[in-house]
Amino acid sequence: MISEITTESLWADLRKVRETAPLIHNITNYVVMNNTANALLAVGASPVMAHAQEEVEEMVAIASALVINIGTLSQDWIAAMALAMTAATEKGIPIIFDPVGSGATSYRTRICRELLTVNPSIIRGNASEIMSLVDASIQTKGVDSGADVSLAEQAALNLAHHYSCVVVVSGAIDLVTDGHKKIAVPHGHAMMSRVTGLGCTATALIGAFSAINTDYFTAAVHAMALMGICGEMAAKEASGPASLQLNLIDTFYNIEQNHIAAYLKD
Amino acid sequence: MISEITTESLWADLRKVRETAPLIHNITNYVVMNNTANALLAVGASPVMAHAQEEVEEMVAIASALVINIGTLSQDWIAAMALAMTAATEKGIPIIFDPVGSGATSYRTRICRELLTVNPSIIRGNASEIMSLVDASIQTKGVDSGADVSLAEQAALNLAHHYSCVVVVSGAIDLVTDGHKKIAVPHGHAMMSRVTGLGCTATALIGAFSAINTDYFTAAVHAMALMGICGEMAAKEASGPASLQLNLIDTFYNIEQNHIAAYLKD
Amino acid sequence: MISEITTESLWADLRKVRETAPLIHNITNYVVMNNTANALLAVGASPVMAHAQEEVEEMVAIASALVINIGTLSQDWIAAMALAMTAATEKGIPIIFDPVGSGATSYRTRICRELLTVNPSIIRGNASEIMSLVDASIQTKGVDSGADVSLAEQAALNLAHHYSCVVVVSGAIDLVTDGHKKIAVPHGHAMMSRVTGLGCTATALIGAFSAINTDYFTAAVHAMALMGICGEMAAKEASGPASLQLNLIDTFYNIEQNHIAAYLKD
Numbered sequence: 001m002i003s004e005i006t007t008e009s010l011w012a013d014l015r016k017v018r019e020t021a022p023l024i025h026n027i028t029n030y031v032v033m034n035n036t037a038n039a040l041l042a043v044g045a046s047p048v049m050a051h052a053q054e055e056v057e058e059m060v061a062i063a064s065a066l067v068i069n070i071g072t073l074s075q076d077w078i079a080a081m082a083l084a085m086t087a088a089t090e091k092g093i094p095i096i097f098d099p100v101g102s103g104a105t106s107y108r109t110r111i112c113r114e115l116l117t118v119n120p121s122i123i124r125g126n127a128s129e130i131m132s133l134v135d136a137s138i139q140t141k142g143v144d145s146g147a148d149v150s151l152a153e154q155a156a157l158n159l160a161h162h163y164s165c166v167v168v169v170s171g172a173i174d175l176v177t178d179g180h181k182k183i184a185v186p187h188g189h190a191m192m193s194r195v196t197g198l199g200c201t202a203t204a205l206i207g208a209f210s211a212i213n214t215d216y217f218t219a220a221v222h223a224m225a226l227m228g229i230c231g232e233m234a235a236k237e238a239s240g241p242a243s244l245q246l247n248l249i250d251t252f253y254n255i256e257q258n259h260i261a262a263y264l265k266d
Numbered sequence: 267m268i269s270e271i272t273t274e275s276l277w278a279d280l281r282k283v284r285e286t287a288p289l290i291h292n293i294t295n296y297v298v299m300n301n302t303a304n305a306l307l308a309v310g311a312s313p314v315m316a317h318a319q320e321e322v323e324e325m326v327a328i329a330s331a332l333v334i335n336i337g338t339l340s341q342d343w344i345a346a347m348a349l350a351m352t353a354a355t356e357k358g359i360p361i362i363f364d365p366v367g368s369g370a371t372s373y374r375t376r377i378c379r380e381l382l383t384v385n386p387s388i389i390r391g392n393a394s395e396i397m398s399l400v401d402a403s404i405q406t407k408g409v410d411s412g413a414d415v416s417l418a419e420q421a422a423l424n425l426a427h428h429y430s431c432v433v434v435v436s437g438a439i440d441l442v443t444d445g446h447k448k449i450a451v452p453h454g455h456a457m458m459s460r461v462t463g464l465g466c467t468a469t470a471l472i473g474a475f476s477a478i479n480t481d482y483f484t485a486a487v488h489a490m491a492l493m494g495i496c497g498e499m500a501a502k503e504a505s506g507p508a509s510l511q512l513n514l515i516d517t518f519y520n521i522e523q524n525h526i527a528a529y530l531k532d
Numbered sequence: 533m534i535s536e537i538t539t540e541s542l543w544a545d546l547r548k549v550r551e552t553a554p555l556i557h558n559i560t561n562y563v564v565m566n567n568t569a570n571a572l573l574a575v576g577a578s579p580v581m582a583h584a585q586e587e588v589e590e591m592v593a594i595a596s597a598l599v600i601n602i603g604t605l606s607q608d609w610i611a612a613m614a615l616a617m618t619a620a621t622e623k624g625i626p627i628i629f630d631p632v633g634s635g636a637t638s639y640r641t642r643i644c645r646e647l648l649t650v651n652p653s654i655i656r657g658n659a660s661e662i663m664s665l666v667d668a669s670i671q672t673k674g675v676d677s678g679a680d681v682s683l684a685e686q687a688a689l690n691l692a693h694h695y696s697c698v699v700v701v702s703g704a705i706d707l708v709t710d711g712h713k714k715i716a717v718p719h720g721h722a723m724m725s726r727v728t729g730l731g732c733t734a735t736a737l738i739g740a741f742s743a744i745n746t747d748y749f750t751a752a753v754h755a756m757a758l759m760g761i762c763g764e765m766a767a768k769e770a771s772g773p774a775s776l777q778l779n780l781i782d783t784f785y786n787i788e789q790n791h792i793a794a795y796l797k798d
Contacts, residue, residue, distance in 0.1 A: 029581070030296050030562050030565050030581070031565045031566050031569050031581050032566065033296050033297045033338075034297050034298065034300060034301065034462060034463070035566065037297055037462035037463070038461065038462050038507060038508065038511075040311075041460045041461065041462055041507060042460060042506065042507050042508070047462070048367065049295070049297050049337070049338055050338065050367070050369065050371070051338060051340065052339055052340045052341070052373060054341075054373040055374060056369040058370075058371040058372060059371055062370065071581070072565075072581055072582065072583060073584055074583065074584045074608070075584070075586075076340070101580065101582070103749060104580065104582075104590075104591065104594065105582070105590040105591055106587075106589040107584065107586040107587035107590065108353065108587060131521035162406065171388075184361075194573045194574060194785060195570065195573065196566060196569035196570050196573055196579070197566070197569070202702060238780060238782075239782050239786065240574065240782025240783070240784075240785040240786055241355070241570060241573060241574050241781055241782065241785055242570065242574070242777070242778040242779070242780075242781035242782050243778060243782055244514070245570075246508040246509060246512060246778060247508070248508075249506060249507055249508035250505050250506025250507065250508050250509055251506070253460060253506040253507055254505065254506055254507075296562050296588040299562050299563045299604075300564065300566060300567065300728060300729070301730035303563055303729070304728050304773060304774065304777075307726045307727065307773060308726060308772065308773050308774070313728065314633065314636065315561070315562070315563050315603070315604055316604065316633070316636075316637070317604060317606065318605055318607070318639065319641035320607075320639040321638075324636075324638060324639065325636065325637055328636065342606070401564055443733060453767045490552055511577065511774070512774040512775060512778060513774070514774075515772060515773055515774035516770075516771050516772025516773065516774050516775055517772070518772075519726065519772040519773055520771065522586040522637050
């Protein structure tokens, strides 16, 4: 399946992000805001973080994608997320939804299911989070999950079918599906799980790619492949998780077509 | 105009910051809180972040400057900002105001104009933000703006006149004016625009310098010159935006008189 | 007293953290959330940040320790802290309390005293913060304090006695006491005080060690010793506070028994 990601198409989309600098509106969690903004800037997009109910609809009106991440949710923010998602649906820009910690508490699982009624375009989570969106009895440990991606494949297919959206399950090998097609993205590095919020960064990158490519399945595949390739490149020079995080941002900024080709071997 | 910034005066003020470690009270946005605190600590100041309405007036009472940044604003925070600004005015310490994203939504523009009625001492923004404070019809794209500083010169002069304050317009060449005098600060590096929140860092540095120099025009010039020089030094060793951010903080900590002299060439 | 920390016992506990990856529930401040999460991940624990009153009790139910840090407090968060602390007490997991800025405003001092009525297992603060918990007339400057640890020794003993808890006073030489035993932890580096939130990181590490060692005195000593040793190792290769912060996280990830032995010289 890997042969479906080509250097040419990934590189074309990355160039488009860099040339058009799409505005990505993020309503995300406190832990990752800085890293998410820096990842988006480094890859060439233009991030904005805004969560006040008074302004989210207006911010959506000037944005090219909306990223919703419930990592540190509370009632005020959820109301703003719902407003922004509705505005994004009406405008027709992609909504990328990250159900951080769904399954860890019944509150998170319930809120995720409520927000899903405003159809997101793309959902990205780890295996436990994706499974909990389909089966509320799934209990996960906090926001990190060791559950294998393959365990969530059926849930991902069901979810994609049910909401007519693209679903990404992150793990050692990522799975991307629209309910019909599916593709495995094998890139990345084990140390990435020791850096907080790299899943959230992946979600934000999907925002950047879906802002410039209306084929959301391909956009999600490109974002996950770029994330994995840059992660591998960053890990090579890293002496631990903090230098990995630093190198990753620098790699988003520096990566060129020949680096991508070296990993995709197409 | 550049000749007005002298190594001697900038160095004297930087030494004063390092020797007195003024307490800078920040009510700022979630994205930059960590970097802002680290920048202030590295330059020699003592940062505190506090936004509860129950305590901001008491925090102002022990602070030497108040930095207000609306980057991720919401109603509770705005009320706290207004309380803190009033307390700072009564105490006579400088208020530095950063209208992040003013012009991006009408909510931000309106809140900025409301907060401006409590006269800040110094306002720092990019060209679009500064223009939106004078002409509410200015629409900007998110929080990053490519608008040229020169476009905002008249707005900056008007703003400085109207509020009897110092206005700083950030860009490739920064403009600082008190409505009468103006000065261009040419330092900095293009890659700085790919790091989130360096404008907010500049605003916080103005806080540190205005805490120890009641001539706010000179304080703002010193802060912007230090920001630009350290940015250039940091960029030399950087392989991307994340290493630039890291080097910048380290440079704030390490910079000595001879480095400043090498850039100012006075 | 230093001889009480042995390489063998510290290493055994660190291995236990790495092998069991205990879930540490943090209700902490905006400034340090990212660094705290990364420190916990690097040392081998699993962090979760959650503050909604609707979910904190359920999150405590799956956690192995609860870290409460009032750095950027506001009313909603305090209510969530109280709920979580009560749930943690009932469950019998350790509560580690960080009274950031207690003494800086009467609001902070009052809230700390209220939260202390739900007995925390371990309290960590700097000298001023610890003293303010005993004597509300103590006034500190912001969140950084130059007050000497020795000044707070009596307050620490009284506090530990009164609440039957372990108290840690951070400084150049840390003091750990349970009201009877006391121990000095001499490790660390002066530049650490120029990095924001390393006190908060120490508090979170105490969370990780107390999650796997029910002898909270020993757990606190181990966490503070690891913090200090890693800080010294990180400082050796650092060219400023930002590279110190980066190296510190990488060192948490990489440190092995022989490094610890080299510092403890036991």
